[in-house]
Amino acid sequence: MDAMLKSGQKAVEIAFGLIGIMGLWIGIINIAKKSGLIEIFSKIIKKPLTIIFPDLKSNDEALSDIALNISANALGLTNAATPFGIKAMEDMQKNNENKSHATNSMCTFLAINTAGFQIVPAVVLAILSSAGMNNPSQIIMPTLIVTSIAFISALFFVKLLERVFK
Amino acid sequence: MIDFLNTLSIYILPVIITIILCWALYKKSPAYESFVEGAKEGFTIAVKIIPYLIAIMVCTSMLRASGAMEILQNFLKPVLNYFHVPAETTILMVTRSLSGSATLGVLSDIINQTGVNSYATKLAAVITGSSETTFYVASVYFGAVGIKKFRHALLAGILADIVGIIAAIWICTIFFL
Numbered sequence: 001m002d003a004m005l006k007s008g009q010k011a012v013e014i015a016f017g018l019i020g021i022m023g024l025w026i027g028i029i030n031i032a033k034k035s036g037l038i039e040i041f042s043k044i045i046k047k048p049l050t051i052i053f054p055d056l057k058s059n060d061e062a063l064s065d066i067a068l069n070i071s072a073n074a075l076g077l078t079n080a081a082t083p084f085g086i087k088a089m090e091d092m093q094k095n096n097e098n099k100s101h102a103t104n105s106m107c108t109f110l111a112i113n114t115a116g117f118q119i120v121p122a123v124v125l126a127i128l129s130s131a132g133m134n135n136p137s138q139i140i141m142p143t144l145i146v147t148s149i150a151f152i153s154a155l156f157f158v159k160l161l162e163r164v165f166k
Numbered sequence: 167m168i169d170f171l172n173t174l175s176i177y178i179l180p181v182i183i184t185i186i187l188c189w190a191l192y193k194k195s196p197a198y199e200s201f202v203e204g205a206k207e208g209f210t211i212a213v214k215i216i217p218y219l220i221a222i223m224v225c226t227s228m229l230r231a232s233g234a235m236e237i238l239q240n241f242l243k244p245v246l247n248y249f250h251v252p253a254e255t256t257i258l259m260v261t262r263s264l265s266g267s268a269t270l271g272v273l274s275d276i277i278n279q280t281g282v283n284s285y286a287t288k289l290a291a292v293i294t295g296s297s298e299t300t301f302y303v304a305s306v307y308f309g310a311v312g313i314k315k316f317r318h319a320l321l322a323g324i325l326a327d328i329v330g331i332i333a334a335i336w337i338c339t340i341f342f343l
Contacts, residue, residue, distance in 0.1 A: 007227035007275075011219035014274045015212050023208035030204025032186045035195035079207065086310040093311040100314040107319040110307055114300040114323035115330070120179065121295025123211075127273060128291055131282040139291045141175040142334075142341045147296035150330030157325045161318035 017130030018123070025122045029075050038075070042067035052112075052155065055105045062091035066109055073113070076122035085113060104162045111158035115151040119144065168341060215267050222271025226257070250339050252286035254279055258293055263300040263327050270294070289338045297330050 032038055046067040049056075056062050065088035072081035088109060096103050102110075121143050128136035190197040229235045239246075239253035246253055254276045261268045273290050280286040300323040308316060 003227040003231040004224050007223040008220050010278065011223045011271070011274070012216055015216040015219055018212040018215075019209050021208075022212045023205035026208035026211070027201040027203075027205035028183055028186055030207070031190050031195070031197045031200040033204075034200040035186075035190040035193045035197070037186060037189050079211070082306065085307055089307050089311045089313075093313075099312065102308065102313045102315060102317050102319055106308075106313065107317055107322065110304055110316075110319040111322040111326065113307070114298050114303045115326050116296065116298030118295065120182065121291075123270065124273070124291050124295040127270065127277070128282065128287070131274075131277045133282045133287070135176070137175045137179060138172060138341075139175070139288060139295065140178050141171040142288075142337045143292050143295040145171075146292055146330055146334045146337050149333040150296060150326050153329040154322060154326035158318065158322040161322050165318040165321075 014127065014130070018126045021126035021129055022123070025076065025120075025126070029077050029122075032075065033072075033077070033080065038068065038071050038077075041074075042071040045070060053105050053108060055103065056092070059091060059095060062088050062105075065091055069113070070117065074117055074119050076118055076120050085109075107162060108155070108158050111154040112151060115147070115154035117147050117151045172341075215270060218265075218267030219271045219274065222268045223275055226272060226275045249335055250285075250343060251335055252280065252284075252289065254286045255290050255293070258290050259331050262293060262297055262331070263324060264302075266299045266302065269299070285338070285342055288342045289334065292338055293331060293334045296334060297327055300324060300327055 042064070046063055049063055049067055049070075053063065053066070056066075065084050069081050069084035069088055072078075072084060089106065092103060092106050092109070093099065096106075120140065124139070124143075125136050128139065187197065189195075190200070226235075235257075239256065242256060243253060246256070258269060258272045258276065261272050273287075273294050276290045277287050300320065304316060304320055304323065308314075308319075
């Protein structure tokens with residue numbers, strides 16, 4: 001019983017410790033969003049995206065939304081990324097012949113999204129620094145390497161499996 | 167090489183922040199207003215996860231107090247030791263694909279149990295930061311447009327999660343051991 005009460009209290013302490021750092025980071029990223037930096041970032045990655053999504057060459061709207069979704073996710077703006085992602089799904093659904101069946105592009109988009117590519121893992125950094133870690137930034141590079149490996153393997157698996165699951 | 171990457175880790179955040187601020191200055195975008203608006207959202211996010219954190223941390227503490235956790239971890243210990251995986255991180259590997267808030271709860275629990283500068287904490291942080299909750303993402307995006315046949319999307323996502331966990335175990339031994 002004692003363990004239960006203590007951990008309940010601990011949970012609230014942790015969440016309150018997050019407020020300052022989360023506020024700081026989302027605040028900074030919001031400056032990037034409002035000043036148009038995310039749009040520029042997404043324009044840069046749009047070209048290579050046509051290689052990953054060959055079916056969407058003629059669907060420019062979907063590609064733009066996918067690029068915006070990936071850019072926002074990369075900066076840790078999950079809340080801003082979700083509407084772009086849903087918009088991208090709707091754009092892809094328009095050209096889908098069988099509305100209850102996922103297309104190859106939809107599956108690819110979902111797989112790279114679940115790999116969760118992030119340049120800065122903001123929430124994790126916030127938890128570590130509010131818990132008092134010496135130099136929490138030390139996890140940034142290892143995390144970036146791991147998330148890149150996961151991203152590439154998600155692409156590999158989704159392209160391999162799309163031949164199997166028709 | 168590792169030294170160089172460690173230096174990069176330290177400079178990434180300040181560099182990103184500087185670029186963002188300089189760009190806003192160049193574009194004459196109202197940086198202060200944007201910051202305050204975003205910071206409010208950061209507050210909401212931190213408060214929103216409280217109920218989930220409470221639920222998960224109480225659950226894991228009961229699991230530990232009952233001794234069930236210890237039995238499971240002792241059982242897995244020989245294999246885990248061989249790959250330098252602290253037993254505490256095993257639950258995190260399971261929750262990672264299922265629920266984001268649960269994973270944050272487990273991460274906080276690992277910090278409590280092993281200390282914030284421990285190897286277990288570092289490995290858990292890398293696993294948490296490098297992945298997304300596969301099942302949640304699938305249900306939100308496919309649910310929004312009424313897709314019922316997911317085909318290979320989930321399987322590819324889960325396989326990538328497994329590769330990610332293996333990669334995290336490997337990369338962390340290089341960086342932190």
